[in-house]
Amino acid sequence: MSRPLLVHFAGVEEGAWRVTRLQAVKGDGLPDAPFLSMHTSPQPRHRWQLRGVVSHTRYATADEVRTLAGVQEGLGRAGSTCAALIPIRKSAAWWSLAQDERREIFEEQSRHTQRSLKYLPAVARRLHHARDLGEEFDFVTWFEFAPEHLSAFEALVEDLRTTPEWRYVEREVDIRLARAD
Amino acid sequence: MSRPLLVHFAGVEEGAWRVTRLQAVKGDGLPDAPFLSMHTSPQPRHRWQLRGVVSHTRYATADEVRTLAGVQEGLGRAGSTCAALIPIRKSAAWWSLAQDERREIFEEQSRHTQRSLKYLPAVARRLHHARDLGEEFDFVTWFEFAPEHLSAFEALVEDLRTTPEWRYVEREVDIRLARAD
Numbered sequence: 001m002s003r004p005l006l007v008h009f010a011g012v013e014e015g016a017w018r019v020t021r022l023q024a025v026k027g028d029g030l031p032d033a034p035f036l037s038m039h040t041s042p043q044p045r046h047r048w049q050l051r052g053v054v055s056h057t058r059y060a061t062a063d064e065v066r067t068l069a070g071v072q073e074g075l076g077r078a079g080s081t082c083a084a085l086i087p088i089r090k091s092a093a094w095w096s097l098a099q100d101e102r103r104e105i106f107e108e109q110s111r112h113t114q115r116s117l118k119y120l121p122a123v124a125r126r127l128h129h130a131r132d133l134g135e136e137f138d139f140v141t142w143f144e145f146a147p148e149h150l151s152a153f154e155a156l157v158e159d160l161r162t163t164p165e166w167r168y169v170e171r172e173v174d175i176r177l178a179r180a181d
Numbered sequence: 182m183s184r185p186l187l188v189h190f191a192g193v194e195e196g197a198w199r200v201t202r203l204q205a206v207k208g209d210g211l212p213d214a215p216f217l218s219m220h221t222s223p224q225p226r227h228r229w230q231l232r233g234v235v236s237h238t239r240y241a242t243a244d245e246v247r248t249l250a251g252v253q254e255g256l257g258r259a260g261s262t263c264a265a266l267i268p269i270r271k272s273a274a275w276w277s278l279a280q281d282e283r284r285e286i287f288e289e290q291s292r293h294t295q296r297s298l299k300y301l302p303a304v305a306r307r308l309h310h311a312r313d314l315g316e317e318f319d320f321v322t323w324f325e326f327a328p329e330h331l332s333a334f335e336a337l338v339e340d341l342r343t344t345p346e347w348r349y350v351e352r353e354v355d356i357r358l359a360r361a362d
Contacts (some may be wrong), residue, residue: 062279098243
């Protein structure tokens, strides 16, 4: 990927993913929508729309990038009929920290990457950065997995919500999806 | 600053800063323009426009942030009648590096922050991140200084162009400005 990829997630009347649950985990939720669409261009008709860019890594070291690359699988696997979209906004306190302080909380204290590794390759993920776009969320993460890995996915999100890093989350919405076709 | 600040730099027919020189340092330049404007809203009429966001630090440690904060001065000083706008684009090779590899080149090898410190507070700077916005440049840095510090500013930019970090720069334009009022 030579340049960042802009992705639009939209709550829509008809789309590729059916919304099975939309839950406000922390702070305000989002309006209900029957379907969700994911496109590289803006969707003209939608109930809400979130934008984010797939961009360079922010905390992972070269070793961690190599480890992840050796384990993770990509989006669009035939068996991945379940998905989740989790938009997150972190606090001003988080963003006022320096790079080494954020890294320390992210990995040395919270083991974000290490913790996630044990759910790979069952869960495929793609992180979208949204803060610099002026969006209401800082990150939008897209997850895909097969129905038999739902409990692994539940364990992953529960696990991440116990960490010191998660104390800096001030808004989180958890949207669960099933492939519509 | 609780949320990123979006700034628009535009080459215009009439504005607060007169363009005294516009030079392509590496790669393509930008079209000539008699004046430059800097606004938080888009400018309707312009010859070209570059956008960037003032956002959180990407490489500086807490110690470095404290050291910089103790020395640097802000934009808008009465004597700062000279300015420069330097948009930069780095290569795909740079962006494919992990965070620790980019930090290593940025500071341990190139001493970007340490090198810049000796030109403070004479030169005031503000960095704008542009890559995730889909702009043609990755960064747009705005500099302000008094006419008597022009040679210090020249030394700063020359100095940064000698570093290992600068080998990853694939496009750079150097625009010099004088306050128009």
